[in-house]
Amino acid sequence: MKKILILGANPKNTTNLRLDEEVREIKKTLQLSLNRNDFQIITESAVQVDDLIRFLSNHQPTIVHFAGHGSGADGLALEDDSGQMQLVSTEALGKLFSLFQHIIECVLLNACYSEVQATEIHQHIDCVIAMNKAIGDKAAIKFSIGFYTALWSGMNYKDCFHMGFTSIDLQGIPEYLTPVIKIRQRNQGEQSINSPISDEEPVGKQTVNQTNQNQTNIASGNTVSGDFNFSPKQEGTKDT
Template identity: 45%
Template sequence: MGQTVILFLAANPDGTVCLRVDREIKKIEQGLRVAEQRDCFVFKTCQAVTVPDLRRAMQQHRPQIVHFSGHGDGAAGLCFESGQGKIQFVQDEALAAFFSMFSAEVRCVVLNACYSEVQAEAIARHVDYVIGMSDSITDQAAIAFSVAFYESLGNSESIESAYKFACAEIALLGLKEEHIPKLIRRHAAEERNIVQPFVKSEIEHIQRLVAEDKLEKALAEFLIFAASADAEIKQEVIVHQAALAKAGKERRKGLMDTDKEEQMRNKVRYALLELLNEQAARQFEN
């Protein structure tokens, strides 16, 4: 079974208000454990996060959902930690450029930090769904939002639906901050349950990517949507990803000519189309 990786990043630099990040992590983990689709999620954490930590964690875990818990200061940026534990602001355009390199894998970014809407809008140029805060938000409301959002995803809700449930949770608790979280949807993003099995529209979407020779993106999206696929299928897709990456690297070093690289891409193209046809046949049988 394919799994959705949630990468939880937290930063609470010296001189900022102390946040109950440990409580937020614990409650999210508890919510996911009781969710009906709990086996479809892997929850990874990285605390006291610095800019190098962000890069390393993204490269290591290749998440589909990225969550930042910390402080924000509007246009000044999100507050990461420096090597000395002090504030290091990271601004919107830098974050947008960074996430553009992971746009084939990341489906949703949650910025659970005050005044983070400006960063959310920038990142949403490259990621389907981004949540940011339009104002200052209390720790209690921020944690309530996170727990309800991820538990809803774990109970087969779409990202948009999970967002609505999370805002409703804040309102039901009487915190009067339900208007602060803002969901920004990238233009042309299709609403999908992040762990649902393949459906016809998803198969057609990936087939279009293959036809456009966007094989790397097609393979990445196959993995994201293949929650119902068995481990053998998932491993086959990972092998194809590695083959494409190796071929591209060898061509750039002059160790492989363009024709050989194209042969490799054609081989992967036909294999992926065959996997998609198998998924389509299974849907027809069901």
């Protein structure tokens, strides 16, 4: 049985996200699957930094799904003891996942500007999916629905990724280009896929100044307008 560990964090001083809806839709797709007995979904909410080691050690997941806010090079936004935002660094996340590389097959970072974390984690985990820009709640949820519908049906992670962004595209949402995947087969080279056409360079790479601005806007609760297809921004965007 494959275990999917969903970690959610929506600190008090960040924009409210529809994380409960995302989890509910993922569970719904599993309930409708003929292969539902082959998977187990475990959810943990209001995740704090100290929880990461505890949850990964206790649950021993096959897939780790993070739903929350990202801040580019500054890290992912978890919660401190008072429920406020506490960033966990990219380097620390890489070291953490290196300890579980014999267990975890795939990491899905459903958070804005999380590609930098994906690159670091991919040094240890064969398949990592992330977002190269800001992504709205609706697109993030549609990606999850498509990805897990494919997973429950027995597709490989690459095809699950394609199903995820296709689910966004079918809704007419331009953010289907936002998800990126870094995937390899052990001892058979590495692929980096950022759109239906495999590419070496990610689509819409953020500049250093934009990345720094992302962290500022997370802390202040303002929205960020991206330079590719995020203007006007959708309500509930995950980068704030």
